[in-house]
Amino acid sequence: MKLTQLGLLIATAAILSGCAKIDARVSAGGTLNSKGGAGKAVFTAHAARCDGDVSGQVNYKDLTAIDWQQMGGVAFNANVYGAGLCSEEPVDPEGAESGDERLYCKQDICTEGMYQVEFNYSSTNPTAPGEGVGFACMMDISEGVKTGIGANGLLNVMLLESGPYQGYSNAGTISGNVQLHDCPASKNDNTAQ
Amino acid sequence: MINKKTVLAASVALACSFPSFAEQTFRIVVEANNNKASIVKSALQAKNVKIEKEIKSLESFAVTINKAQLAEIAGLSNIKAFYPDVPRKLMSEEPMQFLPYGYTMVQADKVQYQGGQKVCVIDSGYALSHPDLPSAGVTGSADGGAGVWYEDPFGHGTHVAGTIAAIDDNKGSAGIVGDHSLDMHIVRVFAGNGSWAYASDLAGAIDECQQAGSTVISMSLGGKYSSPIEERAINKVARNNILMIAAAGNSGDASHSYPASYDSVVSVAAVDSVKQHASFSQRSSQVELSAPGVGVFSTIPVGKGRFSKFSVMQDDVNFQHYALDGSRFGSVTGELVDCGRGTESCGDVTGKICLVERGDSPFYSKVEQCEADGGVGVIIRNNIEGQLVGNINPTTLVVGAVMMNEGLHLMEQLGQETTISVAEFTDHDFKSGTSMATPHVSGVAAVVWSNFPECTANGIRLALRASADDQGEAGYDHAYGWGVVQAKAAVDYISEHGCSAPKGVLRGGDGSAH
Numbered sequence: 001m002k003l004t005q006l007g008l009l010i011a012t013a014a015i016l017s018g019c020a021k022i023d024a025r026v027s028a029g030g031t032l033n034s035k036g037g038a039g040k041a042v043f044t045a046h047a048a049r050c051d052g053d054v055s056g057q058v059n060y061k062d063l064t065a066i067d068w069q070q071m072g073g074v075a076f077n078a079n080v081y082g083a084g085l086c087s088e089e090p091v092d093p094e095g096a097e098s099g100d101e102r103l104y105c106k107q108d109i110c111t112e113g114m115y116q117v118e119f120n121y122s123s124t125n126p127t128a129p130g131e132g133v134g135f136a137c138m139m140d141i142s143e144g145v146k147t148g149i150g151a152n153g154l155l156n157v158m159l160l161e162s163g164p165y166q167g168y169s170n171a172g173t174i175s176g177n178v179q180l181h182d183c184p185a186s187k188n189d190n191t192a193q
Numbered sequence: 194m195i196n197k198k199t200v201l202a203a204s205v206a207l208a209c210s211f212p213s214f215a216e217q218t219f220r221i222v223v224e225a226n227n228n229k230a231s232i233v234k235s236a237l238q239a240k241n242v243k244i245e246k247e248i249k250s251l252e253s254f255a256v257t258i259n260k261a262q263l264a265e266i267a268g269l270s271n272i273k274a275f276y277p278d279v280p281r282k283l284m285s286e287e288p289m290q291f292l293p294y295g296y297t298m299v300q301a302d303k304v305q306y307q308g309g310q311k312v313c314v315i316d317s318g319y320a321l322s323h324p325d326l327p328s329a330g331v332t333g334s335a336d337g338g339a340g341v342w343y344e345d346p347f348g349h350g351t352h353v354a355g356t357i358a359a360i361d362d363n364k365g366s367a368g369i370v371g372d373h374s375l376d377m378h379i380v381r382v383f384a385g386n387g388s389w390a391y392a393s394d395l396a397g398a399i400d401e402c403q404q405a406g407s408t409v410i411s412m413s414l415g416g417k418y419s420s421p422i423e424e425r426a427i428n429k430v431a432r433n434n435i436l437m438i439a440a441a442g443n444s445g446d447a448s449h450s451y452p453a454s455y456d457s458v459v460s461v462a463a464v465d466s467v468k469q470h471a472s473f474s475q476r477s478s479q480v481e482l483s484a485p486g487v488g489v490f491s492t493i494p495v496g497k498g499r500f501s502k503f504s505v506m507q508d509d510v511n512f513q514h515y516a517l518d519g520s521r522f523g524s525v526t527g528e529l530v531d532c533g534r535g536t537e538s539c540g541d542v543t544g545k546i547c548l549v550e551r552g553d554s555p556f557y558s559k560v561e562q563c564e565a566d567g568g569v570g571v572i573i574r575n576n577i578e579g580q581l582v583g584n585i586n587p588t589t590l591v592v593g594a595v596m597m598n599e600g601l602h603l604m605e606q607l608g609q610e611t612t613i614s615v616a617e618f619t620d621h622d623f624k625s626g627t628s629m630a631t632p633h634v635s636g637v638a639a640v641v642w643s644n645f646p647e648c649t650a651n652g653i654r655l656a657l658r659a660s661a662d663d664q665g666e667a668g669y670d671h672a673y674g675w676g677v678v679q680a681k682a683a684v685d686y687i688s689e690h691g692c693s694a695p696k697g698v699l700r701g702g703d704g705s706a707h
Contacts, residue, residue, distance in 0.1 A: 033419065033449045033454065034449075034478070035447055035448060036446070036447030036448045036449060036475070036476055036477040036478065036671065037447075037477070037478050038478035038702065038703075038705060064478070065447070066447035066476055066477065066478070066671055067447050154418060170448070171417050171418070171448075172417065172418060172419065172449070173418045173419040173420065173421075
């Protein structure tokens with residue numbers, strides 16, 4: 001009986017928690033399928049979370065996205081305010097230390113091994129001006145091997161949650177790359193001189 | 194001491210799914226004490242209880258009562274027991290055939306298959322022992338880890354294969370090629386629960402289809418990420434003159450799904466029985482053709498069919514859904530009349546079929562009203578999105594339901610001779626999805642190609658585009674592609690225009706996508 005209760009407790013904790021973000025950097029760039037459209041979406045991202053400091057930028061264009069073509073497509077530049085590599089360690093979002101969403105990845109969306117960025121975007125499409133927020137999860141699948149076909153990463157999801165492109169989402173295999181990097185030693189290594 | 198009659202009443206309530214409405218009737222068996230049958234009969238008649246059947250040798254009566262009368266019967270003396278008169282039905286397949294609506298929608302009835310093609314189905318397996326599926330001419334690849342090809346615990350592949358090749362023998366269903374003459378090859382990539390296969394599995398399966406001599410590959414599957422190995426395998430097969438067909442996806446949004454969205458593959462969207470774009474069917478620049486994919490009737494593993502099935506047939510109408518539980522089996526034909534919501538008499542509808550809108554009164558009440566007016570069958574039309582499944586008191590009428598857009602269509606067909614049927618079909622069922630649309634195109638491609646074996650895969654593909662029944666926006670659009678695939682129109686198109694086509698990989702969708 002106690003084991004059952006413990007199982008339920010673990011299951012409940014898992015439901016409430018996302019994976020903890022850990023320090024790492026990501027650089028990504030390339031094209032992926034448009035959101036249903038005939039063209040390609042172009043995506044670049046540089047983000048870092050080192051010693052808890054977050055920085056980075058995301059640029060994105062999907063000019064042929066179905067349902068967004070009438071307004072000239074989706075195009076924005078963004079500043080990253082949350083970033084990190086999703087770890088295997090769950091974090092309880094109700095916990096005192098982890099009340100800040102920037103500390104954990106999106107439950108069931110950005111899972112272990114993916115890099116998550118949250119950003120404030122500003123539209124660069126003059127027919128759809130405005131600002132909003134969104135997030136993206138990406139995965140480095142190249143492991144340094146050049147396939148010759150160019151598929152070195154996945155954009156697991158890009159979702160714009162507010163602003164002129166609210167509701168836009170996309171996902172796909174990136175022709176280009178997604179590369180994860182450790183933080184510089186001078187940032188994370190306490191013994192560094 | 195617990196009152197025995199109270200317990201019995203409770204058992205009646207449980208077994209009958211006790212009616213929610215006081216006036217709703219149901220049928221029970223009343224057993225009299227020894228030598229008291231005549232007294233009980235008189236008592237029942239005195240309470241205006243309708244005696245349906247008297248079984249003198251058992252001193253018992255089958256009666257139809259309502260909730261209030263049940264309480265009165267519980268108080269009668271000389272009753273040994275009463276309990277539900279539970280329904281019984283045939284447990285074998287009806288000697289009846291439901292011709293799937295897609296069969297005629299894609300003009301499978303207008304073109305004869307001429308042989309020489311082989312369709313490879315990559316799916317969850319194939320119920321080789323199914324009485325409505327061919328076994329001769331069907332081969333399969335060795336177990337690659339998902340299980341043997343000639344079994345299909347999940348049922349998806351068997352349904353897909355039935356749409357292509359179910360035997361047209363006045364029983365069960367009928368496939369696009371229903372005369373046993375189509376060769377098929379089966380590659381099973383989905384295990385028992387049908388949940389996952391990988392792109393590498395599919396790449397291997399496509400290669401096996403080619404090795405088996407297939408000319409058409411049918412893939413009722415997909416996922417949101419493209420895969421280099423999968424695309425390589427597909428392009429290689431395309432260069433070898435094999436036509437590949439795949440499901441556009443079921444997420445209902447504007448997004449790509451692979452393998453359907455590779456240029457070398459024909460991406461198939463789903464429409465319903467009145468050619469409306471299915472709400473779940475993904476839109477994209479790669480969608481190329483549409484085909485029936487909502488409530489498609491086809492084969493499933495033996496004995497796994499759910500509920501009884503219902504069909505509505507007019508000259509240009511073929512709607513199929515689940516019957517209302519309680520309907521009698523069989524077919525009736527009569528003039529279709531509008532009976533509103535069935536809350537009041539529809540007048541004299543002797544020998545006619547009542548079309549009744551959902552709402553305002555329970556289903557059983559609508560049926561009983563039609564029966565009282567002399568009707569022989571009832572079609573309940575839904576007035577909200579979705580399929581209607583329900584039950585009624587056992588009746589002598591044939592009763593079923595249709596979806597909202599079908600009901601509205603029938604409202605424009607009043608006065609027409611209409612045939613409605615209910616049958617069991619334990620080896621067949623309905624499924625929805627672009628998975629179900631895909632085999633319609635695969636089957637039609639094989640039929641058309643068999644008539645022009647000199648054409649290339651690209652030539653057949655271009656002919657299917659050019660001859661499709663345009664729906665939605667005029668010309669190409671992202672929901673329907675070029676329109677609903679048409680076998681006869683494609684044959685006519687090639688007869689008139691030939692089938693010349695460029696070599697190499699064609700662009701998908703409207704021809705510009707990639």
